[in-house]
Amino acid sequence: MLTGRGGDHPLAPIGAAQARWAAERLRDVTLVHTSPQRRTRETAAVIGAAFGQEPGVVDALNEVDFGDWTGRVIADLDGDPVWDHWNASRSSAQAPNGERMTDAVARAVVHLEALGRSDRTGAIVCVSHSDIIRGVVAHYLGLPLDRMLSFDVDPGSITSLVVGDWGGRLLALNVHAA
DSSP states (O other): OOOTTOSOOOOOHHHHHHHHHHHHHOOSEEEEEEOSSHHHHHHHHHHHHHTTOOOEEOGGGOOOOOGGGTTOOHHHHTTOHHHHHHHHOTTTOBOTTSOBHHHHHHHHHHHHHHHHTSOOOSEEEEEOOHHHHHHHHHHHHTOOGGGGGGSOOOTTOEEEEEEETTEEEEEEEEEOOO
């Protein structure tokens, strides 16, 4: 199902286990930010608790607004020309009554770059969603958004970036429990 911003879906048991795994793997976390979606807030709470941090909710990390597709079964969208265009042309497509991928990535990048300009030391954890993370990684790798489905970002995985006033660099992609 394309959950998107719809509903108030809690973190599944496997997601809770993945959050605990991430909290054990991360080091020197001094700030935790999260998307407003319940499942990401619950993930951030587990990670934040491990480091004595209260997660801050940040709209810039929110899931893509999938508009009319929110709550739909993805398999049911296969063959829909608008859905096919969305997946082939993320740099120009827009979800019906929803958001452009370019706008979603731009808001996340602006937030990360503001964090990168801060004087904060230690690791900053941003809990977001697969498409947002893929788009941000594509941005820093210089890939067009049309290529963002060329690599995976699994639920509960860790992707690490270093971001500064000079840009960003990918350190690790889609690291997850075995």
